[in-house]
Amino acid sequence: xxxxxxxxxxxxxxxxxIKKFFTNPEVILPKCTDSCFMCPIKGYEKKIxxxxxxxxxxxxxNSADQFLAGxxxxxxxxxxxxxxxxxxxxxxxxxxxxxxxxxxxELIISGIQNYDNDIYRLLAFTNTVKLKKLRVYSTKNYFTAxxxxxxxxxxxxxxxxxENIPFETQEGKIVLGxxxxxxxxxxxxxxxxxxxxxDHNIVFIMLKHMLLPDIPFKIQSDFMDxxxxxxxxxxxxxxxxxxxxxxxxxxxxxxxxxxxKNNYYIIDYQKYDIDQFLDKLEFDDELKPFIREKIASxxxxxxxxxxxKVLEYLFPKYKNEIVKLMYDLTDSEIKSLKGNPVEVIExxxxxxxxxxxxxxxxxxxxxxxxxxxxxxxxxxxxxxSDSIKFGRKNMHNDIQKSIYYAFLKAxxxxxxxxxxxxxxxLGKRIYEYVDDMVxxxxxxxxLKKIKGIIG
Numbered sequence: 247x248x249x250x251x252x253x254x255x256x257x258x259x260x261x262x263x264i265k266k267f268f269t270n271p272e273v274i275l276p277k278c279t280d281s282c283f284m285c286p287i288k289g290y291e292k293k294i295x296x297x298x299x300x301x302x303x304x305x306x307x308n309s310a311d312q313f314l315a316g317x318x319x320x321x322x323x324x325x326x327x328x329x330x331x332x333x334x335x336x337x338x339x340x341x342x343x344x345x346x347x348x349x350x351x352e353l354i355i356s357g358i359q360n361y362d363n364d365i366y367r368l369l370a371f372t373n374t375v376k377l378k379k380l381r382v383y384s385t386k387n388y389f390t391a392x393x394x395x396x397x398x399x400x401x402x403x404x405x406x407x408x409e410n411i412p413f414e415t416q417e418g419k420i421v422l423g424x425x426x427x428x429x430x431x432x433x434x435x436x437x438x439x440x441x442x443x444x445d446h447n448i449v450f451i452m453l454k455h456m457l458l459p460d461i462p463f464k465i466q467s468d469f470m471d472x473x474x475x476x477x478x479x480x481x482x483x484x485x486x487x488x489x490x491x492x493x494x495x496x497x498x499x500x501x502x503x504x505x506x507k508n509n510y511y512i513i514d515y516q517k518y519d520i521d522q523f524l525d526k527l528e529f530d531d532e533l534k535p536f537i538r539e540k541i542a543s544x545x546x547x548x549x550x551x552x553x554x555k556v557l558e559y560l561f562p563k564y565k566n567e568i569v570k571l572m573y574d575l576t577d578s579e580i581k582s583l584k585g586n587p588v589e590v591i592e593x594x595x596x597x598x599x600x601x602x603x604x605x606x607x608x609x610x611x612x613x614x615x616x617x618x619x620x621x622x623x624x625x626x627x628x629x630x631s632d633s634i635k636f637g638r639k640n641m642h643n644d645i646q647k648s649i650y651y652a653f654l655k656a657x658x659x660x661x662x663x664x665x666x667x668x669x670x671x672l673g674k675r676i677y678e679y680v681d682d683m684v685x686x687x688x689x690x691x692x693l694k695k696i697k698g699i700i701g
Contacts, residue, residue, distance in 0.1 A: 322347035557587035648672035
């Protein structure tokens with residue numbers, strides 16, 4: 247037994263509080279809210295009343311009923327009004343002091359002697375709750391008992407206010423927190439929705455104000471609710487005081503592992519079959535059968551639709567096969583492609599487009615025609631911004647500058663300050679042909695028309 251010495255001031259305060267208890271010992275009894283047969287609380291009420299009337303509070307000192315024995319043992323403290331040493335019991339909610347004068351259960355004695363504490367007074371009914379299947383609820387405003395499997399929602403609201411916990415009531419449920427995933431906590435007839443940002447343990451908080459013969463809490467999360475919550479993790483929450491945020495982190499990790507082991511296909515935590523999964527990711531029709539074959543027994547969990555994640559998984563082993571299926575490139579061409587899988591796919595697409603464009607455009611007949619053909623090909627392969635940079639970097643004479651002027655005008659990026667009057671004059675003359683090329687109006691036909699102008 248852990249003990250501590252009492253100062254004179256503490257000893258006097260303790261004795262005075264025991265004296266106060268015996269002026270109205272019924273204060274230790276919760277109000278029974280039911281008409282139960284053989285109600286233990288009503289039985290205790292009658293026996294305490296008889297002790298009070300007779301003045302014989304020591305009557306049950308050796309009783310097998312530990313609650314009544316605890317009252318008689320506590321009364322013996324007043325025989326000499328001394329308590330120089332106190333026992334100490336450590337609980338989940340703090341340390342409780344008590345004074346022994348016999349063999350009654352220490353927990354029950356500590357509850358009786360701390361009758362004015364709305365948490366510790368519950369300890370007085372440790373045996374009664376266990377043996378009689380009683381449920382006792384205690385706050386500053388509530389001290390009730392019932393033999394039925396029920397709980398007053400007003401009591402829950404009161405204990406939350408006592409613990410300074412904000413809450414709302416919606417559609418008959420108590421709601422704690424506002425964001426993230428949530429757990430639904432059912433305790434007898436009461437239901438609470440507890441969101442992830444409520445960074446406490448609601449079970450621990452509620453049990454602080456309850457003494458129950460069982461653990462009635464049923465907990466279910468809304469994260470991937472098509473997968474059962476791991477009962478070991480739920481028990482950890484109930485028994486080890488981890489927070490709601492920690493609980494959701496553990497459940498999330500466990501369910502993702504479960505989904506992967508059981509070949510589930512998940513996007514944004516919604517379940518799909520494999521074909522729905524591939525449709526959601528919008529893979530090309532040429533590629534779908536190949537990818538379907540390779541991931542048919544793998545399982546995937548994606549936070550959002552992402553081709554990249556699937557390709558990153560497949561590329562180390564199947565990069566060449568995937569790129570060949572999509573763009574019919576050679577191994578050497580594929581080897582030249584750099585970047586992550588999405589960048590490789592995009593670069594392969596550009597290379598395919600470039601090869602296609604180059605195969606359609608006629609061969610250059612001069613240095614100036616080569617500059618124009620390269621500029622137009624670059625535009626179709628890499629877009630406006632890159633082709634503007636390419637054209638500026640590679641123009642070397644007045645005619646090429648005129649071609650560049652016409653090209654800038656065609657893509658809506660006129661910059662006349664860069665050019666001389668003669669360069670602009672020629673540029674305006676060939677503009678309509680270059681504009682048709684940019685708009686893919688039979689490039690070869692426009693090249694033939696411009697041939698005599700640019701030489």
